Amino acid sequence: MATIGVGIIGCGGIALQNHLPGLKLCPDTQLVGLCDSNAEVLDCAVQQTGVTFSTQDYNELVRRDDIHAVIIATPNATHAAMAIAAASNGKHVLCEKPLGMDQAETLGMLNCARENGVRHMTAFTYRFVPAMRYMKYLVESGGIGQPYHIRTCRLQDWGDRNLGWRQFSQMAGSGELGDMLSHRLDYAHFLIGDMKRLTADTRRFVDDRQGQISDLEDWVTVMAEFENQATGVLESSKLATGRGEGA
Ligand SMILES: NC(=O)c1ccc[n+]([C@@H]2O[C@H](COP(=O)([O-])OP(=O)(O)OC[C@H]3O[C@@H](n4cnc5c(N)ncnc54)[C@H](O)[C@@H]3O)[C@@H](O)[C@H]2O)c1
Secondary structure (H helix, E strand, O other): OOOEEEEEEOOOHHHHHHHHHHHHOOOOEEEEEEEOOOHHHHHHHHHHHOOOEEEOOHHHHHOOOOOOEEEEOOOHHHHHHHHHHHHHOOOEEEEOOOOOOOHHHHHHHHHHHHHOOOOEEEOOHHHHOHHHHHHHHHHHOOOOOOOOEEEEEEEOEOOOOOOHHHHOHHHHOOOHHHHHHHHHHHHHHHHHOOEEEEEEEEEOOOOEEOOEEOOOOOEEEEEEEEOOOOEEEEEEEOEOOOOOOOO
16 A cells, blocks of 8 residues: 655644654554644654654645645644645545534535545544443444443543633634533444434633633533434533543
């Protein structure tokens, strides 16, 4: 199989801690280029990887012939434009969650990928956790019978610490819903099937995070019914005292 040249857009936390080690586990991929709008972050990533092509402009990266697939690991507000630029240039796209800022933006990304015939996926990492894969196997094989109910809790304690771009709706689109519950929503779909109807609530308990206003929720709960009649309760919080920042 030919080697897949990969470019990473956004060289922050998730790119360095997860995507780089992940790529090293894939022998048919080669990291070809890096992009970050922050020169210092980019320089640090270049030194860490030894990659020879780097740029602060993602449009340069997606136009390269030796890059076949792009990983988008930037703040949420930037995902759609980058994914659309990549797919329009014929690049396969792995985009971080949450994909777009809203449904319309997200559907635009999907349609563009489909129109250009490229592969596309979201980094819903928990699908690949061994215990969660085993749970999927147990459900599919009938090993635990018919699932009647799914209950997930993503309870973490981030206190009132500053969350950077994550605490601003203009950059993140949503708070705990897109940041953490999106993983559990995806897993519930993966395990049980499509949701038929749901009711949900969100709450922001901390308005000021170390001197900066937060305008996004830090708690969310969804109560759902699935197409197969199963029910679900999915809860996620950044303010579950004593839980730590979690994994
Ligand atoms: N799948 C997961 O489990 C998981 C975990 C953490 C983060 N994420 C997602 O990954 C994305 C990035 O999160 P992070 O924690 O790495 O954030 P981060 O702030 O650590 O890194 C983001 C990087 O993107 C760069 N950037 C911003 N705008 C840019 C632009 N226009 N062009 C190029 N680079 C730009 C920033 O300079 C920064 O270095 C978010 O969408 C987040 O939701 C997913």
